[in-house]
Amino acid sequence: MVQDSDAFAADLLRGHTDTIVLGVLRRGESYGFEIYKTIRDATGGAHEIKEATLYATYRRLEKDGLVESFWGDETQGGRRKYYRITDAGRAVYARNVAAWAATRDIIDSLLIERH
Amino acid sequence: MTTIHRLLDEAFAGIEPTPDAQDLKEEMRANLEARVAELEADGVSPDAAARRAIGELGDIRELLGELPDAPRRSPWDPPAGVRIRPKPAFVVRVTVAATVAAAALATFALGALGVIPLPLGATIGLLALGASAIGWTVGDALHQETTTNHPMPQARAGGFYAATSLVIFALGFGALIALGPAPLWTVVFPSIALVLGIALFAFLGATQTNRHKSWALRHSEQYTQQEDRFSQDPAAAARFGIYTLVIIVVAVVAFIVLGFTTGWAWAWLALVAGFLVMMIVLARMLFPPTH
Numbered sequence: 001m002v003q004d005s006d007a008f009a010a011d012l013l014r015g016h017t018d019t020i021v022l023g024v025l026r027r028g029e030s031y032g033f034e035i036y037k038t039i040r041d042a043t044g045g046a047h048e049i050k051e052a053t054l055y056a057t058y059r060r061l062e063k064d065g066l067v068e069s070f071w072g073d074e075t076q077g078g079r080r081k082y083y084r085i086t087d088a089g090r091a092v093y094a095r096n097v098a099a100w101a102a103t104r105d106i107i108d109s110l111l112i113e114r115h
Numbered sequence: 116m117t118t119i120h121r122l123l124d125e126a127f128a129g130i131e132p133t134p135d136a137q138d139l140k141e142e143m144r145a146n147l148e149a150r151v152a153e154l155e156a157d158g159v160s161p162d163a164a165a166r167r168a169i170g171e172l173g174d175i176r177e178l179l180g181e182l183p184d185a186p187r188r189s190p191w192d193p194p195a196g197v198r199i200r201p202k203p204a205f206v207v208r209v210t211v212a213a214t215v216a217a218a219a220l221a222t223f224a225l226g227a228l229g230v231i232p233l234p235l236g237a238t239i240g241l242l243a244l245g246a247s248a249i250g251w252t253v254g255d256a257l258h259q260e261t262t263t264n265h266p267m268p269q270a271r272a273g274g275f276y277a278a279t280s281l282v283i284f285a286l287g288f289g290a291l292i293a294l295g296p297a298p299l300w301t302v303v304f305p306s307i308a309l310v311l312g313i314a315l316f317a318f319l320g321a322t323q324t325n326r327h328k329s330w331a332l333r334h335s336e337q338y339t340q341q342e343d344r345f346s347q348d349p350a351a352a353a354r355f356g357i358y359t360l361v362i363i364v365v366a367v368v369a370f371i372v373l374g375f376t377t378g379w380a381w382a383w384l385a386l387v388a389g390f391l392v393m394m395i396v397l398a399r400m401l402f403p404p405t406h
Contacts, residue, residue, distance in 0.1 A: 055172075087260045
């Protein structure tokens with residue numbers, strides 16, 4: 001059962017990848033691995049969103065103009081591709097968070113027994 | 116560290132090296148390095164760390180595949196349905212700048228025409244203020260994010276502010292000389308301002324990169340055919356920019372030289388000639404003769 005509940009939680013998390021990434025970027029510009037780590041640490045390391053999923057998310061968000069990317073000027077090792085949230089991204093983020101809050105209340109009232 | 120580069124090459128083997136794929140590969144490289152460093156810090160052997168980091172990437176081909184478009188109401192609707200409205204602070208700034216510009220330039224005009232007696236210094240000061248305010252609206256507007264465009268970086272927007280201000284200042288100063296209040300020799304100042312302004316515009320234009328959000332770019336490619344030469348051949352556009360700069364500089368120099376030698380009554384013809392040559396060059400370059 002433990003594994004089943006894990007899969008359920010991971011699924012729920014994955015469904016909100018776009019909004020989660022926008023939420024991370026809202027705190028400041030960041031690059032792939034750092035975003036990945038922020039999300040992983042926030043879940044206490046129990047769940048993670050796969051890196052492949054994140055790359056797909058960055059590409060989609062950038063295509064939609066919700067984030068913009070630029071290359072860092074690291075002198076050592078590979079150059080990092082940084083992402084920065086746009087005003088359009090902030091607006092979508094705010095809308096999604098509001099939708100989530102409303103949905104969460106509905107699911108809570110449906111799933112959690114009240115005594 | 117050498118292994119992840121080899122493994123990354125293997126992962127991308129057989130994938131067409133489009134700019135998009137190269138971009139993704141370089142992005143992954145830096146992230147992989149960071150992930151491997153983290154795994155090694157946890158005590159994983161370098162080889163195993165590299166293999167694990169690569170394994171976590173999944174299928175690259177899938178990532179590079181076409182992203183499905185969400186259904187839209189019209190082709191120009193932004194993908195997430197988000198329209199960016201102007202920020203209130205921006206609206207206030209532009210309104211103030213426009214008011215200042217209108218007031219300063221109107222007073223300048225009255226002063227230049229001699230309707231109200233103003234010292235020459237004050238008239239020029241008003242012109243500088245008005246030109247600066249118009250430049251400000253241009254620069255500030257370019258620095259704003261819009262529904263289809265990313266904002267222009269501050270330094271570049273500042274360049275447009277300076278270029279616009281210089282050109283307007285030059286035009287106003289020219290009027291001041293033509294109308295009489297300013298002595299003829301001061302033509303040096305607007306000439307320098309004009310050349311600087313145009314040079315700055317040419318530089319900014321030649322180094323301009325795309326600021327459209329990528330969905331907007333994709334749609335514009337889909338719905339308009341790029342038929343004029345400058346969109347098909349950016350090198351031609353850059354060449355035209357350089358020709359224009361040369362023509363304008365020659366015209367302004369000829370204007371000044373003619374003015375001091377044969378007199379100012381006909382010197383302006385040099386500027387007209389420069390403009391005509393520029394328009395002919397533009398026509399020739401935009402629509403090259405087909406043989």
